[in-house]
Amino acid sequence: MSSDLVRLARSWLDQDPDPDTRAELAGLLESGDGDGLRERFAARLEFGTAGLRGELGAGPNRMNRVTVMRAAAGLARVLGPGAHVVIGYDARHKSDVFAHDTAAVLTGAGLRASVLPRPLPTPVLAFAVRHLGADAGVTVTASHNPPRDNGYKVYWGDGSQIVPPIDAEISAAIDAVGPVSGLPLGSPDDPAWTTLGDDVLEAYLKAVTALPLGSARDLRVAYTPLHGVGGATLAAAFAAAGFEAPAVVAEQAEPDPDFPTVSFPNPEEPGAMDLALELAGRVGADLVLANDPDADRCAVGVPLPGGGYRMLTGDELGALLGEHVIRQTSGGDRLVATTIVSSSLLGKIAAEHGVRYAETLTGFKWIMKAGGGLVFGYEEALGYSIGSDLGLPVHDKDGIGAALVVAGLAARAKLDGRGLLDLLDDQARRHGLHATSQLSFRVADLSLIADAMTRLRTAPPTRLGGREVEAADDLSAGAGGLPPTDGLRYHLSGGARVVVRPSGTEPKLKCYLEVVVPVTGEVAAAREQAVRDLGALRTDLAEGLGL
Template identity: 75%
Template sequence: MTGTGGGQGGGDLLAEARGWLAQDPDPDTRAELSELIDRGDLAALEDRFRTKLEFGTAGLRGELGAGPNRMNRVTVMRAAAGLAAVLGPGRHVVIGYDARYKSDVFARDTAAVLTGAGLHASLLPHPLPTPVLAFAVRHLGADAGVTVTASHNPPRDNGYKVYWGDGSQIVPPVDAEISAAIDAVGPVDRLPLHAPGTLTELGEEVVAAYLAAVTSLPLGEARDLRVAYTPLHGVGAATLDAAFRAAGFEPPVAVVEQRDPDPRFPTVSFPNPEEPGAMDLAVALAAKLRADLVLANDPDADRCAVGVPLPDGTCRMLTGDEVGGLLAEHVITHTTGDRMVATTIVSSTLLGKIAQAHGVRYGETLTGFKWIIRAGPGLVFGYEEAIGYSIGADAGAGADARLPVRDKDGIGAALTVAAIAATAKRTGRTLLDLLDDQARRYGLHATSQLSFRVADLSLITAAMSRLRATPPTTLGGRAVTRADDLARGDGGLPTTDGLRYHLAGDARVVIRPSGTEPKLKCYLEVVIPAPDDVPTARTNATATLDTLKTDLTTLLAL
């Protein structure tokens, strides 16, 4: 997350840059910064030093490079020192990392700072999916966890995410405490590093424990399924392959060009399965294989995309809400006892209806898995529309025992979706048939998104201000029946920067800035009650969503 700050005079700016250079242990960023100083490139220095990456509930995320407004070894060591100060000596932190540029270096820097401060650090053995780290925190009884990843951000980005001892992402006030401790850190070249005997280099046993946990999810008995898969140059392939084998499935056939980790992400514009074109190679592979299912993970494998190949060689990609509905009903029907399912304010309203029909509790939270996972006791399934899911099972006493991973888990989700698809295949059906069944039972809940990526974050601020000053009275030809300003706490949730419009005819629009990318995001939903003719209902719903998108594009002027 990037903060704001005022400009500086050239002399002050050069002095700050030289001070940063003096403590920087990385030859790459030292060379970059030295060149900028030698050239007197004040514009480039201003961009790197006029503000800083702010530590928040999403941790740190930003472009690699020199200076406080970039991800680099100094930034990471300061973050580790701040975390160490909040935790205190003697505490245990597990560290994981993905395969992006510098991720392994940042992970070892974190270990060096933590152990130097008197903490015990355990380092995962190689680049692994984020859910393995989240699992390992509780499995090893650690006090916190750190993973170095920028998830699905562009190649030049990296990030730093912190988990607490319950295995979930940090929330306030812990984030503010760590941020304040980071601000108090002096030059990193003065930090004590590498206390002997306080670093554990973990082996494959922690991965084996994770695999045992996810293969204990409710997977049924059907295993006949052919899957085309892509990890999008990320770290998911080996773990997913091992999970499928351990569960008795034929391993997915991976897209060769995207199978191995590659921080360049050479075949995609953005390494995000939701972005246009990202799934093209997987869809082509599915057609070649005559596959039953298409699966994808994002680069750190905490999210899962799902598609159903069609006879004409194309593929129907499911929305996160559609997958969430299928997974929810599967988990509910394969678990017992007092249970809760939860999702966010921007996800479909379908989950609430499924929960009501099955007599389980339902929770609605702010966006982000850090909130979903805290929805309430007995949580057995949580999801967000951005293709993130946490799958639970019956696992003895205690609510925590239900969820092996208290965060998004793209491996566990892929495995469970495969189980649902294999069961459907036994009777000649697909996931699309199951979606039609749900539409008849609960009503067709059609959702879509509209995102605006900007170069200047002030454009998003201005757009939100315009909407608050002059709220729309109609959208997509439907009257706005109620407007909620989530920044005021409308709707009974903690405040967040967002607007929610309820429309006549059971439709809804939520508008909010992204928490991790320079985007303004719009979430659209249209509900058609229990249609007999589901295909026609889908066509009509899609037309309504398209009209809403056209109106929003004009309204937001981005």
């Protein structure tokens, strides 16, 4: 076992205030587990535009109290004394501890901290930053990551996630922090430390129930918060908006950091929605809704004509919500936005209605920078932000607000004797059927992703899925005026498109596929053709990437 690893571990142990991680680290040292120490100390979690996210445990390559206190101290140095920070947290393991450690470090450094009263959805924190006029916000969450993970996300004074160069400034400030045992710490009875009441939540509910919901309310909904924090807030929002209370999956209704009924707490993962779809069938639901564990994402299922249900893709829901918001609002300055990996359909809908449209890099931190007059933004990974009156109440993705608006849209369609699938067919007839899919490769060794990207850059494909590659963009060069990012985009014949990029939060290489099939007869026939076309693209990409 390396003497350097032992020295680093003992130094960490000396400053660690958490008895759990102290015991973990002491056990590794006592047993001489060099591999375990290397996993924790040979690297560290990097603070970036997604903040911090990783597995719970001891050491700089894990999420723990020392890592969080260092992050809070770095944030305090960038903001300076007197700044006001709002802090929220979800119901994962240690989230409440990390939130209170953050408040202690900030108030100890001369800042003001306002802590949400209990585990609440991430969009409530994003809303609170602007509502309270704070300088920044922090939420402790790992969103839909596995149970062993946690994370730390930072918002700036505009209520949106940080973007460069702020992330680099905070990261550099974190590097300059000494042992956390030497940090001055505030306490909950400090005048600068406020534990908020329900006023902020009530203001948030008032804002989201003022979204363009329409007037129809006859709708039966089946819902799951997937063991997360969205259940109570969504129920309150539905009640305030006048909807019938959803039928809730009992096994997943209460927050549980172990997520016992799902292998992966993400509504996009196979099996995650099984209990909700089963409940929908039992109660005859007109709509199936799900939030991810911190309730910033919204998933939607719809009944099929022949029985059963199917989940909408993020792009399908994005197109429906985008057109709904456009139809329900007015003004020439309206802007709708999505990302370079989402469907191109929103751009065609915007053009049809004379509304401005923008594409951004992946992530809501970029969507929120798309420009003034933003009334709708979405990303294909089930993230939606909806506004009215030429603005957004939440400058981040909001799974509660999205659930309300899609319920209003579905209720209006039901009143007309139609469903959301009928509205999708209407869009396909006007603009062609836009079908999207993903191909993801999870790896244990990140060098495999770098090697795959290098292969694509040195030997770019000329055909994919039987289509000519008409143009290719290396996004690392800042294509189309976008900030540089590690990714490749291929424009194929027939309006098809492929984007390949490493994930920013997981050890994955992600490929985003889109085909456009003209509708000359039945929409169902175009859908069948799109399935074949996407399958051909997946096959060629899998072979070309070699993963």
